[in-house]
Amino acid sequence: MAAGGAFERDRSYLTTRITADGRDGRPVEAGRYRLVIARACPWANRAAIVRRLMGLEGVLSLGVAGPLHDERSWAFHRDPGGRDPVLGIELLREAYERRQPGYPHGITVPAIVDVPSGEVVTNDFERITLDLGSQWRAHQRDGAPELYPERWRDEIDEVADAVYRDVNDGVYQCGFAREQGAYDEAYARLWGRLDALEERLARRRYLVGDTLTEADVRLFPTLVRFDAVYHGHFKCNRQKLTEMPALWGYARDLFQTPGFGDTIDFDQIKAHYYVVHHAINPTGIVPRGPDVRAWLSPHGREALGGRPFGEGTPPGPPPASEAVPPLT
Template sequence: MAGEGAFERDRTYLTSRVTADGRDGWPVEPGRYRLVIARACPWANRAAIVRRLMGLEGVLSLGVAGPLHDERSWSFHLDPGGRDPVLGIERLREAFERREPGYPNGVTVPTIVDVPSGQAVTNDFERITLDLGSQWRAHQREGAPDLYPERWRDEIDEVADSVYRDVNDGVYQCGFARGQDAYDEAYARLWGRLDRLEERLRGRRYLVGDRITEADVRLFPTLVRFDAVYHGHFKCNRQKLTELPALWGYARDLFQTPGFGDTIDFAQIKAHYYVVHHAINPTGIVPRGPDPRGWLSPHGREALGGRPFGEGTPPRPPPVSEAVPPLV
């Protein structure tokens, strides 16, 4: 049982789906939808990775909200004029209001928006990545990997569920705890799971099977933010990621795999957490470190075998308009 003051995530989402058969009224159509993410957000990072791996850049456009937001929702403050150039809106909330006037729930990324109507279709982050890998198959690039192979689905689901509960959400349970007992419980769950993942990855390159799967896509966004944000800002400070040999090697292996590291902007990640979370960091000071260049150091994980994309191939480099700053 969670201690007093435990953080509870709002999981109320728009659950409509964009599908090949249009069962919810939103059929897959090239050019019709816009995937809105924020480089800062780990939940949105998943969708950005899968879109890259599937090669959907030409059929599903990308809107990028800036790292700063307030109670009115994510905004497009990095775009010219402070508006998304395709949707013409200043804040993502406008797309939710067009779908449901007076929308009462959280406005989150990733969100898929219907461009003709300007309406938010879904912000169900778990379903979005699965659907990009399955419902959009007719428009995927040649060589797109299968991230959710039928023969491993039960294991992928089991691993991904524990990663979500104890790690993805676990760092937030630590950071937003409002009582010592709640924090202590979350901290224990987080590090218990990270210890088990460290053990699991000592003898295998990926979490499930011999290739990258949905489980890896879900763990990576938390690991890549760990030392920069969660270790200090969220008080997850038993060890740094760089002090966990298997997890650090695994994370670097993924970072150096096309589709993963080329979605990461450390400056935006740090700006979001350290500036937006006033209750945790009231000064708004953004730390200079850690030095991100270690992410490019050799990892040696190839010796464990496996094929990153299975029978598939790596994606091409991202479009110039979507490139993230190089590590310096």
């Protein structure tokens, strides 16, 4: 917690990279690594989306921590016997400790674990998605999209940085603020940025260019959690997402795009935030709403043009073992 009661995220990460040539830490190798996520976590959601879009399911296995955890770690409490079936661990902390005994920072997802050693290789969420899109090319499916094209990188970085500061992290700065002034400042920045994004997306289908990019992958996980969690739980309550026409249409467009909505489990999202954050919701009561079936309603964004996958193609359905419950 920073001065004045402002929330400050610990961004101390294990930054070892997994690259095609291995010169920056570890080499890309089919079957060697396991991507650990939690369906509840927006930062992990990014990695799940990119893995799906790139078609890496067959070469990079997926471990899914449950939505509930305590101060020790994310846990595999939904798996048989309460253990990850590949890593054999109950708590993700065990993989961090194998990498660095007494690991002093947060036990975060996403994390990529080296299966033979059981050690976390990296939990640098920004670098993970970029590398899945670039360094794993030899294993990507035919038709995988280019999410970080050279000609758009400066604009993608500019948009994504603003989205991270004011929206992705901004909702947490509202929710975890300890003083009114810190909350008011975060709230103003959040809504200033959302208003700017509403204006931007009123005239274009995607954030940068005319195809899906890394910028869209980074904004979507916050938007999809907004009405279910951030609006009330984190006091981001000027408006609901459903009351912002462009952002709501854009979010539904992405949700209905293969690789996005098929990574979302609203029950796990709500269970995590409303049960784990005791200081914000001491009763642990999980709200029944909102009605998530609205995510499947027509969005009309095709009229703005654009091709979601550019010269590529949509991914096929997720493996049955990774399918999330249908919206009901």
